[in-house]
Amino acid sequence: MxxxxxxxxxxxxxxxxxxxxxxxxxxxxxxxxxxxxxxxxxxxxxxxxxxxxxxxxxxxxxxxxxxxxxxxxxxxxxxxxxxxxxxxxxLEARLDNVVYRLGIAPTRSGARQLVSHKHITVNGEVVNIPSYSLRPGDVIAVRERSKSLEAISTSVEGRKINKFNWLEWNANELQGTFVTFPERADIPExxxxxxxxxxxxx
Missing domain, CATH: 1.10.1050.10 (Ribosomal protein S4/S9, N-terminal domain)
Incomplete structure (x- = not known):
């Protein structure tokens, strides 16, 4: 399928x-x-x-x-x-999901597209695999030359307060940290x- x-x-x-x-x-x-x-x-x-x-x-x-x-x-x-x-x-540790959770993209499909088009880095290296599994401590960021993309800026501007305690977000740098794997009670799905x-x- x-x-x-x-x-x-x-x-x-x-x-x-x-x-x-x-x-x-x-x-x-x-x-x-x-x-x-x-x-x-x-x-x-x-x-x-x-x-x-x-x-x-x-x-x-x-x-x-x-x-x-x-x-x-x-x-x-x-x-x-x-x-x-x-x-x-x-599932929550997938790169596309974390990009979505951080508010860099408004939907998971949008996050997959950003990752596939090489707009996202992990620990400073470009990663274009949406299914990439993150580990605690990994830093996810918007690639420097992609920070001016309207789709990203619009999504980040509409971002609400960080409601996921397993993620940290730095609005000035447009980057977040996958702190730890979430507890089941913290996953809203x-x-x-x-x-x-x-x-x-x-």
Missing amino acids: ARYTGPKSKIARKFREPIFGPDKALEKKNYPPGQHGPSKRRGKQSEYAIQLLEKQKAKYTYGVLERQFRTLFGKASAKQGITGENFLRL NIKENLIVELYSK
Whole structure:
């Protein structure tokens, strides 16, 4: 499966959550898409269907492809601790996600594009791999010649107070630090990681 590039509102309505950010279409039509609308009767979902839906939600939320998703889950399983929580921490440590969390880009897809186009550095070196895994202490910054980009300046100006305690932000230098892996309680995404673990345990 290639990365999804279709209507985002349709996917948000499928999960009944604004997984790509605020969505007016979702607010108006808070029911699954389809020609029969809210009147369509849907039978009870199987346990497998519920688990698969949760996995798809996580993939769409973080913009991760199947192979990357499976590889990351394997790494989470091999680490000490709770597999589901380890998995979300690894997703949060992706470079594109941290660029988004820092407010350098307004969306994860926008952050992926900035990274791919070599506008972002890690510890002073240009990194153009969105899935790059950060480690505590890594410094993420906007490349010097990219600081004047309108897309970046607009996003940073609209940035709210740093609400993620595992990240530090220096507005003057347009750089942030990945301080540590976040605790599960600090990750705002509404993902039931235990369902994903159950799916892969079959």
